[in-house]
Amino acid sequence: MEKDFSVLKKSIFNIKKAFESYMNENFSNYDITAGQAQFLHILSKENNLCQASLSKLADCDKSYTHRVISQLLQKGLVFYSSIENGSNKLSLTEKGKIYANNFEKYATKWQKLLLEEITNQQIKIVKEVLAKLSQKSIKLINNMEKKK
16 A cells, blocks of 8 residues: 555644634634634643743744734733743633633533544554654654754
C-alpha cells in the first residue's frame, strides 16, 4: 500500500472544521467564537500566563493571540494581573471561568459523539499512529533548526 498522506491530511482538516462548527454553534449564545473559547480553556488549565506563552500553547501567531486577547478583555472574560517580577499575566474573570468550563463540557460531548461508533482497538491504533507522526514531525523540525 502506497503511503498517501492526503487522506490523513484531509481527515484531520475535516475533523478540525467540524469541531469548530460544532463549538461555534454551541457558543452562539455566548457572543464568542470557538477560537476565543479555546483561549479561555487554555487559561483555565494554565492560569497566569503571559501572552507569549498563551500564543505558544494555542499554536497561534502572536498577532492573532493579541487580537483574541483584546476581544476577551473587552468582553470581561480575562484580565491582566501583575506577578512578583512585575510582568503582566493573563487570568480568567469569574465569567471567563464559566465560559471555559462550558467549553470543556461541549468539547467532551463532541468527543463522545465523534467516537461513539469507534472501537477501543481502533482508537488505540489511531493514537499510536498519531503519536508516531507527532514524534517524527518534532524530530524533523528539531533537525532543521540544528542545521540553521
